[in-house]
Amino acid sequence: MMRFFTGLALVFLMFFCPSPVLRAGTFEVESRAELNRLMVELRAQQFLTHATFGPKDTDVQALADRMMQIGVRRAASEWIDTQFQLPASTHQQLAEDMVAADGFETTQASINVARYRYHAWWHNAVTAEDQLRQRVAWALMQICVVGESGSNFNNRAAGKLGKGRWLGLSNYYDMLLNNSFNNYRDVLGDVTFHPIMGVWLSHLRNQKQDASQNIFPDENYAREILQLFSIGLYRLNTDGTFQRNPSGDLIPTYDNTEIETFARLFTGLTYNQSNSLRSGTVNFQEPMMMFDEFHDQDPKQVFLGQTLPGGVGGVADINAGLDNIMNHPSAGPFIVRRLIQRLVRSNPSKGYMRRVVRKFNNNGQGVKGDMKAVLKAILLDQEAWDGIRMVRRANPWRLEVTGRGTERSRLSEPVVLYASFIRRYGSTDNPNGYFLMNKLNFNWAQAPYASPSVFNFYLPDFQPAGDIKEYQASRRIPERTIYAPEFQILDGVFANRTPNRFRADVINEELVHTNLNNSTAVIRTTISYDFSAEKALVSDSAALVAHLDAKLCCGTMSNATRQALVETLNLTTNETNRFRVAMIGVLTSPAYSIAE
């Protein structure tokens, strides 16, 4: 339980009632010391919302303690350094352990064994200590996108190493985890050679041109690695704006000539331990191998006026090509914008972009693409904090917390929001402590491994119709246009189903995840929720609502919404209903879903 939130009183001073532009909530406390502590706790929460799958009370307290000692930003930096040192909590081994603990093989029939992939993902999102790494891997998974609709990706049959093929996606995810704190060039390399990507974008068994057969290299991977994983369609400035030619047109980064060239580069790869390019067992466990005779060994005119000489062997050729892509000036702004959108906000300013891209382009030791430097720059930048303004006032001691709105917000990803709910409140009845949670894609249009295409669940440039599309941003925003990607999956179905999930969870105080363990029996995992802190406040509507605002919304719920909820609660003396309405009300509020 958070120490101070329980003692908060909510004040409704009508002359403080904000204009609709502001989202101010006011928290009244007893002393200056409490005021400072509350402010730091909210900062710790805000930071952990960016850097983890959601703040837990104990983590907030620990980080707030340290922030009180050495300052907010330094404590956050120290926390990141600690996270950098933690070993990766991997997903494939965990999934295999979970399968074994239930007495199964990874090739087991009749149990939908591939579901253990989701179990492992949720378990790590909820419990893993290396939260920053988990969160960054999830961001990378939404840049270098693969999805379970790939051929054989849900297959329980054994692959080359005897494990169920469905583990391939977990293996891919582990590859991203292991690279989360490496160099983005490592990400590009390991993604390119991973057999899951080889199947997904069909450069596995891609062969050099054979004009006599009218066979040309498959262009799929060449196109998507450039368009989606590295540099994008148009040349970018370091501040995230587009470069333009003298007549004002956007400048394409490549045309179909380059696509055809890079298609020639990604040739000759197939499953590891194959005897030839076109024969060999599915092997999702090891990087693809090269058959040089099927690799296009001719020189290739690539970016920046460079030519890959060819004749160096396929693997060296591909690596030289990836170096060339990585050296493209658009790589920094392209990747940085996507990482900021996943971790902090939908619309980084030009200054934010410039500051982080500078780190991407040079970590201080002349290295481009250093993920550690980039992540620190993203998470510690002033814009990682300035979405919430906090003003301390005296007589009485109170904190005014304001969400600064449109250009500094984002709609939280549904699975991240739900993971944070489980981290706050959930425990599992599994004897091994496993959170054997299901895919849950009935509730929202997002789930681990479930991207419908290489374009992810939503596009970085999606704008919902209406106000956001029509809004002209301030000059600090690139191109003065704002985006809200996650709204692409907030449709008329899921805008009702997601509140329905929270409502049922609060009422039942548990969610039972049911699965088959063979064709007849059923295996259940119950995730129970501990709402004791909220229930303890149920007789004081204002205190309960202030507590929930601070804990779940970083204090950004407006006084007007808080007042409406308090007035509603005061209509009944039934404590169960007071608790439930307060809890469901906050979990379904704009302030909970829109985060700074």
Added chain:
Amino acid sequence: MARKNKFELPRLDRRAFMQLSGGCAALSSTSLLSTLVNLKMTNTAVAASGGDLSGYKALVCVFFLGGYDSYNVLAPYETAEYNDYASARTNLALPREDLLEISDRSGRSFGVHPGMGEVRDMYNSNNLAFVANVGSLIEPTNPNNYNDVAKPLGLYSHSDLIQHWQTCVPQSRSQVTGWGGRMADMLTDTVNQNPSIAMNIALGALNTFETGSSVVPYVVQQSGATALSGYGSTGTGLNGLYTKFTDDMLGQQYGDLLEKSFAETRRLSIDGAIGFNSATNSVTLNTEFPDTSLANNLKMVARTIGAADTLQQSRQIFFVSIGGWDHHDEVINRQAGMLPMVSQALKAFYDATVELGVAADVTTFTASDFARTLSSNGNGSDHAWGGNHMVMGGSVSGGQVYGDYPASLALGNPLDQGRGRLIPSTSVDEYNADLACWFGVENNAELEDILPNIRNFHPAGEGPPPVGFMQGGLGGGEGGFIQPPTGGNPGGGSQGGGAAGGFGF
């Protein structure tokens, strides 16, 4: 923060559109700008001019996501043409003896994919037509002017070509509305009296095609709309209080536009689901649909069409998508599995519109990112451009292959941009113009608002629509049928007495 005028485009759009004038001779920057910026003003014009919006009509877009290999959906059948096709496609060529032979009105033979018997039958009963070699273009493009004309951005990429099909502004990448959305923006005041359900209804997910400046598509699943649990009670029990707080909270003013959008989306979702389910549940439908995702989606479309009166909508636009067509691998086997499912679903849907008495009021059309390379990459095909599409319904002048099916598909044919990527001979704009005009948009500034590039292809005025696949299209609204609709009973429905727009029953 400067809040811009609601009807202005964001600055990026304006710049992006300004730049177009350089590459697009027939279109001045001001004309393109004005078509989009002044969209709202034309609303009034439509209502005032009494554009023909009588009766009921629906457009149903079936989008094959990923780029379907449509030269194996409609293949050549004439011996010489087939041989060119076979030489280009090598191991991707369907055997001639397996193709389902059809012929156009000139007697030229074509082969429909062997798994699409229902489509062949509907073609033969004149309720379905093909439109050949359609693709996104900015202006007429051919081998001679290829290097001189403005071409769609990002040719051959999924995300761009999907957008282009849906926006009909292929000189811009994003930020523009879809043509179905703009049509709804224009017509909705006249044809949709429902306060919470848009006339544009999407099965499964949001899409650009149906997204306008003010109209957001209403998304339902094949089972109907999802309601908010516990909502709708009064009193001081759990659900009564939850309902009250939800109403209070969503009714507040939000300065953060993300919060505002979130609250508005929630409000619309709550109200919409209640009304939608009540209306569609009261429609009975005896037509049997196969149990596939596409068929179940189309079944919900049919129920929604049946509920149009209750929903107070006299125009509806539907978007149904089906993924999995990006066949870089195994294109022959995968299409053999998927195309029969498409064919059967289309047939069931057509039969349902007959049962509902609206066959002549509903036009279904296909779309896809692009066609695929004619040449093989081993056992699949890659991204290409122009491809073949289907239009279906009682008002389609069926039994014909429209557009300009290439005389030769041999590699190196005049349209071939390499590997059998064909320059489209009919633009998406021309294809859509026939549909939009049938739907009630006039071929004047109205159509230019919907399809900003249309004047590059087709003049304004009373002449026939560019492709001519809709009945009455040749008469420019004067009611001239090529042949009467078959298979349906357009006059017997509940939707206001059959086809509108000059069909003189």
